[in-house]
Amino acid sequence: MDDLDARLLVTMRANPRIGLTELARLLGVARGTVQARVEKLTARGVIEDFGPTVSPARSGYPILAFVWLQIAQGRLDEAVAALRAVPEILEVHGTSGQHDLLCRVVARTTDHLQQIIAHVLASPAIQRTDTTIALSTQIPHRIEPLLQAAVTDHP
16 A cells, blocks of 8 residues: 555545545546546455444444453354354454454343343353443544554655
8 A cells, every 4th residue: 555545545534425536636636546546445455345334322232342252162163153143243353362252242231232142152152251341432443543654654
């Protein structure tokens, strides 16, 4: 990713509804250049989507929890399949250390969260959970500082 790619992404993130022509004007390059760069970044998976960012909390799921899982030996695929079937599980990451997986989970209430965890534990592939409820978000998911660093790292 070069300086133009980084500036393009920063500008797109700051102006999510911007058109290619306006984007080209702001960056001082041809519209065709912007279109080619966007297509290249999309094909490489740098740009993952163009959809709206949806707030689970404002969509009726105000509880955010991080659930660590220990899975039965050799049953990772089975565990992941069981987790994929739970819509309130937004992300699952394989981890090193004491736990095998880390899940980002949302729920309507703490009782609902308890039901989700009980459902997860019903899978024989999942042996144990350790749950932490987020009380607040101090720094939300962000990418702009990383993109800004990429812009300033290249003269």
